Amino acid sequence: KAGVTQTPRYLIKTRGQQVTLSCSPISGHRSVSWYQQTPGQGLQFLFEYFSETQRNKGNFPGRFSGRQFSNSRSEMNVSTLELGDSALYLCASSREPTGRGNTIYFGEGSWLTVV
Amino acid sequence: GQQLNQSPQSMFIQEGEDVSMNCTSSSIFNTWLWYKQDPGEGPVLLIALYKAGELTSNGRLTAQFGITRKDSFLNISASIPSDVGIYFCAGQGNDYKLSFGAGTTVTVRA
Numbered sequence: 029k030a031g032v033t034q035t036p037r038y039l040i041k042t043r044g045q046q047v048t049l050s051c052s053p054i055s056g057h058r059s060v061s062w063y064q065q066t067p068g069q070g071l072q073f074l075f076e077y078f079s080e081t082q083r084n085k086g087n088f089p090g091r092f093s094g095r096q097f098s099n100s101r102s103e104m105n106v107s108t109l110e111l112g113d114s115a116l117y118l119c120a121s122s123r124e125p126t127g128r129g130n131t132i133y134f135g136e137g138s139w140l141t142v143v
Numbered sequence: 144g145q146q147l148n149q150s151p152q153s154m155f156i157q158e159g160e161d162v163s164m165n166c167t168s169s170s171i172f173n174t175w176l177w178y179k180q181d182p183g184e185g186p187v188l189l190i191a192l193y194k195a196g197e198l199t200s201n202g203r204l205t206a207q208f209g210i211t212r213k214d215s216f217l218n219i220s221a222s223i224p225s226d227v228g229i230y231f232c233a234g235q236g237n238d239y240k241l242s243f244g245a246g247t248t249v250t251v252r253a
Contacts, residue, residue, distance in 0.1 A: 032185075061241070071186075071231065071243035084240055118185050126239050132176065134185035 032121050032135035040141045046107040049138045053100050053121030057133075059083075060102040061126065062094055065116040065137070074117075077102055078125045109142045116140075149232050149244025156222050157252050164247040165216040166232035174235040175208050175215035179228045180246075186231055190217070224251050 033052040041047050053060050061084075062074040073086040077096035094104040100121075106113055116137045126132060149166045156162050166175070174193055178186035190201050192208035192215060199206055205218045215234070219226055232244040 034185075063241075063243075070245045071233075073240050073242070076239075084238070086240065126235060126241060131188060131191050132241065133188060134178070136183075136185045139183075 032119055032133055034117075034119050034135040034138050036138060037136065038139045038141075040143060041109050043109055043111060043142055045109050046105060047109060047140060048103055048105045049117055049119075049140075051102045051104075051119030051121075051135060053102070053119075054133060057121040057123050058100050059122045059125045060096055060100065061120045061122075061132070062102070062104050063118040063120065064088070065118055066114075071118070074104065076126060083125055106140075111142050114140060114142045147232055147234055147242055147244040149247055151247060152245065153248040153250070155250050155252055156226075158222060158224065160222050161218060161220045162222055162249065163216060163218045164230060164232075165214060166234065166244045167214040168234050168236075168242070169213070170236055171212040172234035172236050173212070175206070176233040176235075176241075177204075177206050177215070177217045178231045178233065180231060181228050189230075219249075222249075222251055227251050 035050045059078045061076040064072045076084040080096045091107045096102045118137045119135045120132045122132045147166045176191050177189045180186040190206040195212045196210045197208040203220045229246045229248050231246050233241050235241050
């Protein structure tokens with residue numbers, strides 16, 4: 029069974045630009061979460077979507093946004109990119125929303141470099 | 144979510160040794176998860192724990208959900224070179240947000 033798929037795997041953007049990252053969850057999974065991973069801050073929760081609704085949100089500025097489509101695929105967008113946004117962005121999927129004793133699986137991530 | 148206290152930060156181990164790492168939290172968690180991440184890849188789930196006191200094994204890996212619900216440990220027995228990587232604990236409380244430890248970097252000495 030295919031795992032969590034994230035695209036693109038690598039990208040380079042310039043400060044001030046915006047970026048959209050895509051995530052396809054495991055088939056049958058309806059919950060998608062996004063995380064930012066940096067060497068200094070570790071893994072930080074961005075937001076979680078279930079049935080096209082945002083269930084939970086981390087402590088990130090409004091420049092970070094996301095959405096989920098009816099087929100459970102999700103996108104996250106970062107506008108007005110800053111150098112500090114350079115990170116590995118990880119998507120995770122689970123069958124049910126997190127917190128109900130279900131297993132969470134990660135994709136390989138999208139490496140974003142802002143120059 | 145909050146940052147968990149994971150220790151040790153890094154370790155050098157001899158092939159064949161048993162190793163242990165742990166995570167503690169200031170608040171109660173309902174779920175503890177342990178992941179391993181290889182360079183350039185996403186974290187891979189190793190063990191999931193859902194009940195206080197639960198002890199679960201996955202091959203040479205064993206993890207326990209502390210009875211206080213504020214800690215968890217992961218043991219690796221008879222370490223081998225492919226155990227190299229970064230191990231993360233993750234905990235989830237009543238807010239349903241997943242909080243991660245800073246990771247334990249494991250390096251195996253041949």
